[in-house]
Amino acid sequence: MTTTPEPVAKGSRITAVRFALREAWALSPRSSLLALLELLLRLAEALQPVFFALIVTGIATGTWSFAIAGGTLLALETGAGMLLTFIGITHRVSLMAGLTARFEGRTARLLASIPTTAHLHDPTMSAKVQLLRDLAGGIGGTYNMVLNALRWLLAPIATVAVAVTADWRLILVVLAAVPQLFITSRISSISQKHEEAAADDSKRLGALMDIAASRPGGSEARTFGARGFLRAELRAAAQRWQSVLLRGTARTSALTLAMELIYLAAAVGVLVWMGMDAVAGTVSLGAMTVALTSLSGLQQAAGGVRTAITTLDDCARSVARYLWLEDYARGQAEAHAGTALPPAGLADGIRLRNVSFTHPGASSPVFDDLTLDLPAGSTIALVGENGAGKTTLVELLLGLHDLDSGSIDVEGVPLADMDLAAWRAQCAGAFQDHANIEATARETITVGDLGGDDSADSAMRALERASATDVLTALPHGLDTQLGTSWPDGVGLSGGQWQRLAIARGMMRTAPLLRILDEPTSALDPETEDRLFRKYAAAAEETSAAGGITLLITHRFSTVSAADRVVVLDHGRVVEQGTHRELMAARGQYYDMFTVQARGYAPSQHTD
Numbered sequence: 001m002t003t004t005p006e007p008v009a010k011g012s013r014i015t016a017v018r019f020a021l022r023e024a025w026a027l028s029p030r031s032s033l034l035a036l037l038e039l040l041l042r043l044a045e046a047l048q049p050v051f052f053a054l055i056v057t058g059i060a061t062g063t064w065s066f067a068i069a070g071g072t073l074l075a076l077e078t079g080a081g082m083l084l085t086f087i088g089i090t091h092r093v094s095l096m097a098g099l100t101a102r103f104e105g106r107t108a109r110l111l112a113s114i115p116t117t118a119h120l121h122d123p124t125m126s127a128k129v130q131l132l133r134d135l136a137g138g139i140g141g142t143y144n145m146v147l148n149a150l151r152w153l154l155a156p157i158a159t160v161a162v163a164v165t166a167d168w169r170l171i172l173v174v175l176a177a178v179p180q181l182f183i184t185s186r187i188s189s190i191s192q193k194h195e196e197a198a199a200d201d202s203k204r205l206g207a208l209m210d211i212a213a214s215r216p217g218g219s220e221a222r223t224f225g226a227r228g229f230l231r232a233e234l235r236a237a238a239q240r241w242q243s244v245l246l247r248g249t250a251r252t253s254a255l256t257l258a259m260e261l262i263y264l265a266a267a268v269g270v271l272v273w274m275g276m277d278a279v280a281g282t283v284s285l286g287a288m289t290v291a292l293t294s295l296s297g298l299q300q301a302a303g304g305v306r307t308a309i310t311t312l313d314d315c316a317r318s319v320a321r322y323l324w325l326e327d328y329a330r331g332q333a334e335a336h337a338g339t340a341l342p343p344a345g346l347a348d349g350i351r352l353r354n355v356s357f358t359h360p361g362a363s364s365p366v367f368d369d370l371t372l373d374l375p376a377g378s379t380i381a382l383v384g385e386n387g388a389g390k391t392t393l394v395e396l397l398l399g400l401h402d403l404d405s406g407s408i409d410v411e412g413v414p415l416a417d418m419d420l421a422a423w424r425a426q427c428a429g430a431f432q433d434h435a436n437i438e439a440t441a442r443e444t445i446t447v448g449d450l451g452g453d454d455s456a457d458s459a460m461r462a463l464e465r466a467s468a469t470d471v472l473t474a475l476p477h478g479l480d481t482q483l484g485t486s487w488p489d490g491v492g493l494s495g496g497q498w499q500r501l502a503i504a505r506g507m508m509r510t511a512p513l514l515r516i517l518d519e520p521t522s523a524l525d526p527e528t529e530d531r532l533f534r535k536y537a538a539a540a541e542e543t544s545a546a547g548g549i550t551l552l553i554t555h556r557f558s559t560v561s562a563a564d565r566v567v568v569l570d571h572g573r574v575v576e577q578g579t580h581r582e583l584m585a586a587r588g589q590y591y592d593m594f595t596v597q598a599r600g601y602a603p604s605q606h607t608d
């Protein structure tokens with residue numbers, strides 16, 4: 001499968017070369033110079049036909065000094081070339097490794113420095129970020145690629161200069177190679193067009209392969225007997241993809257053949273012409289030798305130039321992606337340069353005023369003029385159908401998105417003016433879509449309060465608050481157990497076990513201003529969930545003492561009635577709010593949702 005590379009912007013090749021030279025120099029001036037020196041001295045390879053000419057002429061005419069000089073120069077050039085290659089490769093590899101490590105670190109830092117998450121939601125930006133992550137080595141290898149490109153650009157010039165000095169007619173062979181430059185660029189545009197035409201099937205093929213090869217996909221395919229369906233879809237997509245690409249290959253092969261025939265005809269013609277003159281004695285044996293030995297070099301010259309351009313294009317794309325990320329991160333940091341510090345406690349609360357928000361790339365807003373109060377010290381349950389906007393509201397409260405309009409105020413201070421890192425340091429959360437952090441169990445929990453107490457005791461207390469101490473029984477080294485199967489000795493956990501560690505992480509901060517519990521118990525059994533909710537209630541009481549707010553999002557109504565206030569969201573609008581009793585009495589949307597669910601579990605106990 002192939003992906004079509006994005007076009008290269010004007011001037012970006014020069015930017016890429018400058019970037020590569022500057023970064024390599026900054027990392028190691030000595031390695032950069034030695035690698036560059038190797039490149040320049042390796043251009044002496046172009047003189048090999050001259051050395052051969054000296055040897056052949058010397059042998060043919062009995063002028064042994066010529067033959068010895070030619071042989072010595074050839075041996076010196078070859079030996080020096082091997083030594084330089086060794087030195088050059090050593091320094092190139094060390095530069096590549098050093099630059100790759102440096103850019104991986106920088107890319108990670110840049111990504112982490114972006115205060116919002118729009119770049120992860122917007123499809124175009126997230127594709128760029130994904131490419132940057134996948135091709136982190138690409139940017140590290142840019143200096144090496146630039147050196148290669150320079151070599152492919154300079155070597156043909158040296159080869160042509162040597163050949164044409166030996167006999168002017170070789171310029172005709174050079175001219176016959178020129179169309180290759182244009183035809184190769186035509187060939188790559190044909191290939192690109194066919195790849196574009198095959199892109200949809202290529203994507204579909206990738207998606208189907210992901211389903212077939214993933215654990216949940218593989219299980220479902222077997223359960224539903226969908227293997228035959230998947231196979232047929234895969235075969236059909238592969239056939240369509242292949243037939244488009246094969247058509248393209250047929251066209252490009254025909255052009256390549258035509259290109260080679262033109263070159264061959266010119267080379268043979270010039271050689272026959274020179275051969276006739278050699279027989280007549282007007283062309284020297286040395287010139288004939290140079291002509292013969294230069295031919296393959298000349299044929300490769302056009303290919304070399306083409307490869308150089310393609311290589312520079314790859315560098316330009318990698319560098320452009322990286323520079324885009326730098327710009328984006330800088331722009332985002334500047335746009336979120338709020339300095340107001342969050343209050344030590346809440347007396348008033350959090351107020352959403354006329355908030356409108358549209359997800360990046362979405363055609364309609366999730367919230368349009370939403371106003372909602374989250375009073376200090378309260379526990380609020382947020383309920384609503386799928387897609388009502390609950391998780392998006394949580395993301396807005398954490399300042400992860402920029403609002404289209406309106407404001408979210410904490411004690412009257414807009415989040416937009418606040419130091420977001422400081423605000424988030426006052427929040428805690430456990431989420432349905434949590435991260436499985438593959439570290440030791442202790443670290444996976446204590447990252448919930450970085451900079452705080454990261455001791456085993458502190459992790460244990462968080463586990464207790466999360467009712468999750470029994471997860472430790474599955475861990476051979478307790479809190480020191482390495483988690484995650486991507487580690488050789490890492491322990492694999494079930495979805496529920498990961499979720500309980502994530503809840504413990506969310507319990508590390510004991511008195512946050514805002515604690516968010518966004519369906520954190522979806523993977524748990526009812527008994528564990530019940531135990532946990534009692535703990536949540538205790539944690540909410542602790543939080544509310546300092547005016548902290550607990551926001552609980554759940555689809556399980558049995559837990560909702562404990563909240564001080566229930567907010568019902570529907571298509572981004574607050575359609576009802578009040579206590580459980582008030583909403584039940586109102587017999588509106590909440591009543592309907594509650595009774596439908598209660599009927600499924602324990603109808604008589606829950607209707608009021």
Ligand SMILES: Nc1ncnc2c1ncn2[C@@H]1O[C@H](COP(=O)(O)OP(=O)(O)OP(=O)(O)O)[C@@H](O)[C@H]1O
Binds near residue numbers: 121362366385388
């Ligand atoms: N990254 C995104 N890009 C575009 N639209 C999105 C994105 N995430 C959510 N949406 C849309 O925003 C709306 C609200 O989604 P949200 O996830 O906030 O709902 P929810 O109430 O949490 O749903 P659920 O109960 O299913 O978790 C939905 O219409 C959804 O399609």
